[in-house]
Amino acid sequence: VVDSGSNGSTVSSPALDSIAEFKTARSSYDAQYGRGGGAQISVVTKGGTTSYHGDAFEYIRNTVFDANDYFNKNFANPQDDIPRQQYHYNNFGGTFGGPVPFEKKKLFFFISEEWRKFKYPSTVTSNVPSTAELKGDFSDQASQGLVIAPSLMPSGCLDNTGYVISSTCFSSNAKLFLQNVWDKLPAPNSTYPGVAQYIWDDSNYSNTRQDSVRLDYNSRKWQAFVRVTNDNQPANQPTGLYSYDTVPGYDPTITVVGSRTYLGHLTNTFTPKVVNELEYEYTRGSIDVHPAGGADIDSTFFNALTPITTANEVYGRVPIAYIYGNWGDPGSPNVDSLSNPEAPYRERNLDHQFFDNLVIDLGRHSLRAGFMVQTLEKTENFDNNTNGIFEFYDDFGLPTEDYGGAYVPAWGSFLLGQAGDYQYWSRDIIPDLHYNNIEAYFQDDWKVTKRLTVNLGVRYSLFPPPSDSTGTMSGFDPALFKSAAAPTFASNGSVTSANWNPSTYLNGIIIGGPGASPYPGTTSPWGYKVNPTNKKNFGPRVGLAWDPFGNGKTSVRSGYGIYYDRSLNGIWEQNQSLNPPFIQAPVYLYCQGAANSDSGTGCSPGVNSFDAWNSNATLDAAVNSLHTVGAPN
Numbered sequence: 059v060v061d062s063g064s065n066g067s068t069v070s071s072p073a074l075d076s077i078a079e080f081k082t083a084r085s086s087y088d089a090q091y092g093r094g095g096g097a098q099i100s101v102v103t104k105g106g107t108t109s110y111h112g113d114a115f116e117y118i119r120n121t122v123f124d125a126n127d128y129f130n131k132n133f134a135n136p137q138d139d140i141p142r143q144q145y146h147y148n149n150f151g152g153t154f155g156g157p158v159p160f161e162k163k164k165l166f167f168f169i170s171e172e173w174r175k176f177k178y179p180s181t182v183t184s185n186v187p188s189t190a191e192l193k194g195d196f197s198d199q200a201s202q203g204l205v206i207a208p209s210l211m212p213s214g215c216l217d218n219t220g221y222v223i224s225s226t227c228f229s230s231n232a233k234l235f236l237q238n239v240w241d242k243l244p245a246p247n248s249t250y251p252g253v254a255q256y257i258w259d260d261s262n263y264s265n266t267r268q269d270s271v272r273l274d275y276n277s278r279k280w281q282a283f284v285r286v287t288n289d290n291q292p293a294n295q296p297t298g299l300y301s302y303d304t305v306p307g308y309d310p311t312i313t314v315v316g317s318r319t320y321l322g323h324l325t326n327t328f329t330p331k332v333v334n335e336l337e338y339e340y341t342r343g344s345i346d347v348h349p350a351g352g353a354d355i356d357s358t359f360f361n362a363l364t365p366i367t368t369a370n371e372v373y374g375r376v377p378i379a380y381i382y383g384n385w386g387d388p389g390s391p392n393v394d395s396l397s398n399p400e401a402p403y404r405e406r407n408l409d410h411q412f413f414d415n416l417v418i419d420l421g422r423h424s425l426r427a428g429f430m431v432q433t434l435e436k437t438e439n440f441d442n443n444t445n446g447i448f449e450f451y452d453d454f455g456l457p458t459e460d461y462g463g464a465y466v467p468a469w470g471s472f473l474l475g476q477a478g479d480y481q482y483w484s485r486d487i488i489p490d491l492h493y494n495n496i497e498a499y500f501q502d503d504w505k506v507t508k509r510l511t512v513n514l515g516v517r518y519s520l521f522p523p524p525s526d527s528t529g530t531m532s533g534f535d536p537a538l539f540k541s542a543a544a545p546t547f548a549s550n551g552s553v554t555s556a557n558w559n560p561s562t563y564l565n566g567i568i569i570g571g572p573g574a575s576p577y578p579g580t581t582s583p584w585g586y587k588v589n590p591t592n593k594k595n596f597g598p599r600v601g602l603a604w605d606p607f608g609n610g611k612t613s614v615r616s617g618y619g620i621y622y623d624r625s626l627n628g629i630w631e632q633n634q635s636l637n638p639p640f641i642q643a644p645v646y647l648y649c650q651g652a653a654n655s656d657s658g659t660g661c662s663p664g665v666n667s668f669d670a671w672n673s674n675a676t677l678d679a680a681v682n683s684l685h686t687v688g689a690p691n
Contacts, residue, residue: 072287073268075113075153076170078104086617089499089515089599090415090426093623105274105283106166110156119147129181130259138247143179143259155272166274174266179259182297184304185394186246187469188254192236194223194473196389202252204389207464212474229475231364235379238359239308239396253392258306260296267291280326291315298399299347305394310350311401317343331419343407345438347400349375354398370482371445373402378447382478383468390452390467398445405438422505426515429498436627437490440635442483451478484642489531489634491627493524501599509608513601513617520593521624525586529571531630532637533588538579539566564639577639588630595622 083091083098091098121144130140155168190198196206200221208216215227228236246254272285291314295301298309321339328334349355354376363376378397383390415428450471471477501515525531543562546555568575568582575581582588601617635641 072101072103073151073153073170073172073270075115075151075172076103076168076270078102086601086619087599088503088513088601088619089501089517089597090428092430092497092499092517092519093621103270103272103285104153104155104168104170105272106155106157106168108157108162108166110154112152112154114150114152116148116150119145121145127181129257133247140181140257140259143261144177145179146175146177148173148175151268158273164276166276168272168274170268170270172266172268174264176262176264176266178262180262181257181259182304182306183248184243184256184258184306185392186243186254186256186305187240187391187393188249189245191254191391191469192240194225194228194470195221196223196391196467196470197221199252199389199391199467202389204467205464206466206470210466215474223470223473228473232473232475234359234362235396235472238353238356239305242353243306252389256306260306262294262296264291264293279328280324282322282324284323285319285321287317287319287321289315289317294350295399298352298397299401299403301399302397303394305396307352308396309352309354309399309401311399312348312350314346314348315344316346317341333417335415337411337413339409339411341407341409341411343409345403345405347403349399349401354396370484372486373445375445377445378443379472380447380449381468381472382449382451390465391469393469393472398441398443400441403439403441406436408435409433424503424505426501426503427499430495432495433492434494435490435492436631437488438631439486439488440631442486442635442641443481444483444486446480446482448477449479449481450476479645479647481643481645485640487530487634487640488528489631490527491524491631492527493624493627494520494522495624496520509605511603513599513603515599517597517599519595519597519622520591521595521622522591523584523587523589523625524627524630526570526630526634527586529569529586530634530640531570531586531588532580532640533568533570533582533633534566535568535583535588536566538568567638569639580639596620597622 079102081100083100085097087098121142124142124145126142127140130142133139149172151170151172153168153170156166157163158165158167188198190196196204197219204221206216206220208220211223212227215224216222217224243256246256248255248257266289268287268289270285270287272283274281274283276282293313293315295311295313296306297304299311299313301309301311303309319339319341321337323335323337325333325335353359355374356376357374360371360374360376375398378395380395380397381393382395383392409432411430411432413428413430415426418425450468452465452468452471466474466476497517497519499515499517501513504512504514506512543557543565545553545558545562548554564577564580567577567580568588569577569580570582570584570586570588572586573581584590597620599617599619601619602615604614606612606614636643
């Protein structure tokens with residue numbers, strides 16, 4: 059089972075004990091094989107036989123066989139040692155097959171079951187504010203060279219020592235983060251000069267189950283089988299899928315990867331020299347990522363935040379807070395940011411595939427011809443940051459040298475609610491891509507002499523670009539771009555022309571849809587698509603195999619072919635999540651003394667192809683010894 063958006067990457071594989079055979083074509087393969095020019099792997103699953111057979115297996119790793127991690131028991135205070143965590147891996151299953159009792163000579167079944175249960179720990183180091191820093195007291199950073207700049211502080215917020223920020227100056231949102239996240243953490247259990255850390259063990263699990271059932275029916279002239287395979291792979295991520303924070307309990311997620319495949323295959327032997335095979339397959343794949351009850355989706359926390367931070371959020375997530383401290387500034391606490399995982403996220407792949415292959419044996423010529431039709435659908439959301447991102451820097455992002463080396467550390471900026479910038483995405487686009495792959499081929503394997511075989515073939519590939527049923531696909535067409543309407547910029551990035559206005563924002567942009575675009579001058583000439591279709595993808599294939607001495611021990615092989623493949627479909631989806639005019643992601647930059655994460659005030663927002671050839675010579679030099687010399691593509 060493959061992920062169509064990733065252009066065929068595997069999301070499900072058959073259990074090892076259910077595989078009867080596999081074949082690998084390394085390169086320069088004939089016209090029967092399409093798309094990429096790299097290795098092609100064909101897998102045949104097992105079917106039932108005239109007698110009953112089965113097997114069972116289990117592979118085990120367990121905590122009782124393991125020692126504790128060295129760093130879990132190396133704290134200065136033995137009471138802080140972390141006990142050995144569970145590490146369990148069980149891979150078990152079995153197969154069973156044979157004849158169906160009421161039709162033992164023609165009807166056979168085969169069942170495969172496999173489970174992979176994996177539970178393992180990992181040691182996580184979280185950089186956290188010290189107990190004093192949670193209260194706005196930075197005295198512990200004095201020895202590291204911290205000097206807070208009074209001129210950057212709001213009036214009355216810095217005490218006489220010059221190191222304590224009054225809690226009365228904490229922003230209302232910062233207080234909510236303290237209350238719902240930082241104050242709930244245990245005290246740091248590891249410190250070194252200027253840095254406080256909390257080291258903890260999380261517990262990860264992954265439980266995979268695969269069920270596969272195959273039924274075969276054989277007669278004198280035709281053989282048929284059907285197979286149904288179901289995969290379910292739940293797993294957890296204690297610190298969130300693709301999250302950048304390490305704060306325990308803040309944004310855990312659960313991911314479930316699933317797929318189901320229905321396949322029917324029919325082989326007809328019309329005569330001993332004419333054979334046809336026909337196959338239809340339907341595959342449904344999915345990836346679901348759910349928040350697992352962390353503070354980042356706590357409804358009470360979310361609803362208490364100042365409205366600017368939640369105005370565009372559709373999933374109930376609190377804003378992201380990136381805290382960029384200790385970037386070369388003396389005494390700035392290094393505190394982990396609070397980001398969001400890739401959740402909620404839902405992805406679906408629907409794949410219908412039909413192919414037919416015909417083989418005709420004419421003696422010296424073995425002819426093959428066939429075609430393949432594949433219709434695919436893919437949809438997924440991109441988890442855009444509609445909840446907003448606040449970024450806190452030392453000195454709010456201003457250069458520290460302007461203040462003689464004194465500054466406000468990023469953690470202090472966070473407590474005060476003075477962000478360096480704020481950004482949000484206006485919506486979370488959910489594309490619905492539809493596309494087809496259509497291919498046909500003809501191949502002639504010509505045995506010229508007993509020692510020379512020539513392979514001649516051609517494959518035609520039609521890979522139209524995807525369309526999107528939601529009408530949110532956009533692209534750039536150079537033919538529509540008007541350079542005279544483009545704004546010009548100075549070296550410092552400021553606009554130097556009068557062309558910076560909404561009427562020219564979409565200069566050169568085209569939008570796919572059923573008719574005229576609602577934005578003048580942006581209608582795609584290709585309807586729902588934003589790219590043309592290349593209809594001239596003919597790929598010739600030529601190969602030969604030669605036995606120079608006629609003794610069957612030495613062979614010389616060579617081949618050449620042109621191979622076509624479609625571009626990564628995820629490119630269109632990724633562009634949809636960012637491209638105008640459907641997405642706006644304004645950035646509000648800090649103006650000295652003005653930006654505040656409570657009020658929101660601040661500055662104004664500113665188809666692939668390739669050739670391949672291969673030659674090699676193989677010499678059977680001795681018993682059980684093969685030597686190959688070649689020049690791969």
